[in-house]
Amino acid sequence: MQTYQILVVEDEDVTRFNLRNLFEAEGYLVFEAVDGESMAEQLKLNTINLVIMDINLPGKNGLLLARELTANKDLGLIFLTGRDSDIDKILGLEIGADDYLTKPFNPRELTIRARNILSRIGQTSTEPMQSIVSFNQWTLDGNARQMTSPEGEVIAIPRGEYRALSLLIKNSGKIISRQELIKEMTGRDLRANDRTVDVTIRRLRKHFELSPNTPEMINTIHGEGYRFVGTLD
Numbered sequence: 001m002q003t004y005q006i007l008v009v010e011d012e013d014v015t016r017f018n019l020r021n022l023f024e025a026e027g028y029l030v031f032e033a034v035d036g037e038s039m040a041e042q043l044k045l046n047t048i049n050l051v052i053m054d055i056n057l058p059g060k061n062g063l064l065l066a067r068e069l070t071a072n073k074d075l076g077l078i079f080l081t082g083r084d085s086d087i088d089k090i091l092g093l094e095i096g097a098d099d100y101l102t103k104p105f106n107p108r109e110l111t112i113r114a115r116n117i118l119s120r121i122g123q124t125s126t127e128p129m130q131s132i133v134s135f136n137q138w139t140l141d142g143n144a145r146q147m148t149s150p151e152g153e154v155i156a157i158p159r160g161e162y163r164a165l166s167l168l169i170k171n172s173g174k175i176i177s178r179q180e181l182i183k184e185m186t187g188r189d190l191r192a193n194d195r196t197v198d199v200t201i202r203r204l205r206k207h208f209e210l211s212p213n214t215p216e217m218i219n220t221i222h223g224e225g226y227r228f229v230g231t232l233d
Contacts, residue, residue, distance in 0.1 A: 004118045005029045005046055009039045009053040009062070010080075015103075019052060019080075022107050023114070036060040050076040050118055052110075055083050055092070066095045076117040076159075080105060086195075093199040096158035098186060116187035120159070133169055134233035136214060140165065149211045157207070160185040164200050168218060168228035177225040201226055 006023050010016040011034045020030045031046055033039040035058045042048065051069060055062035062079060069077055077097045081088070084102040092100045098117045101110060133140045137150035145162045147155045157165070167184045168176055178197045179190045185200065201218055208214045217230045 003027070003029055004049045004122075005031065006114070007031045007033060007039065007042050007046070007048045007051045009033045009035075009051060009057065009065070011035060011054065011057055015054075022111065026111055026115075034058070036065045039065065048075060049121055050078065050114060052078045052080050052114070055079060055081040055088065063091060063095060066092065066097060069096075076114075076121055078110075078114060078117065080110065090195060090199055093196055094203055096160070098160060099196075113186075113188060120163075120185075120187050133166075135169065135230040136217070136233075138208075138211070138214070138230075140169065142166065147207060149207075150213065151211055153210060155207050155210070157204075160196075160200055161204055164197070165204055165228075168226060169230075169232070172228045172230070172232060175221050175225050175227045181226065197226075 006028050008016055008019045008023075008030060010019065010032075016032055016034070020032060023030045029046075031042045031048070033042050037059065039051075039053075053062045053065065053069075057065070062081065066077060066079075069075055077099075079092045079097050079100045080103065081100075082103045089100045099113050101113070131142065133142075139148045140162075141148070142162070145157060145159065147157060149155065163185045164181050167181065181197045181200075182188065182190045182194065186196070190197070201220075205218060208217050215230075217228065219227045219229050221227055
């Protein structure tokens with residue numbers, strides 16, 4: 001059975017020590033970093049599956065580092081931070097984080113969320129190769145997890161966005177609830193005031209807006225969910 005590797009990026013010694021003990025007790029291999037430079041070094045030396053990172057770090061903050069991390073589409077990311085404003089949460093999710101928790105945190109909740117993300121990563125690595133789906137002169141490539149616009153621009157998309165869009169396309173014309181989408185994206189249930197799905201849909205819509213002739217692809221069905229209304233080729 002695969003032993004997942006977790007990298008904790010946290011400059012506060014006690015918190016970093018407690019997180020390492022928490023996840024080692026769950027059977028994971030845990031590595032530590034205190035800033036972006038040491039994080040990059042750990043990523044070179046080890047096959048990291050999940051990064052748990054604070055936002056307030058010396059040098060580059062976590063939001064800047066996350067933009068570099070999400071280029072690796074098979075790497076999970078959880079922000080664990082004292083910054084609890086809605087703006088920070090939405091920005092973190094828009095950058096491509098899989099989840100966002102604020103301090104102080106419930107250790108059990110954190111390990112469950114981490115396990116769900118790692119489970120999704122494991123499923124992705126063992127899934128059969130996906131075919132290319134075409135719609136409205138766009139293509140969605142499941143192998144590379146990227147979209148190509150009608151103008152030929154290639155857009156890499158994070159795992160959560162890919163899973164959401166893929167589920168909507170597979171159920172083209174049908175209403176998919178936010179609960180179904182969050183389950184597909186993260187493996188967890190929808191929580192009260194959870195904006196993860198809405199932020200993901202907004203990011204997908206921004207991708208489509210890059211092509212001026214692209215019609216609306218995803219409808220919002222208020223009180224119910226979302227529906228893919230593109231034309232499959």
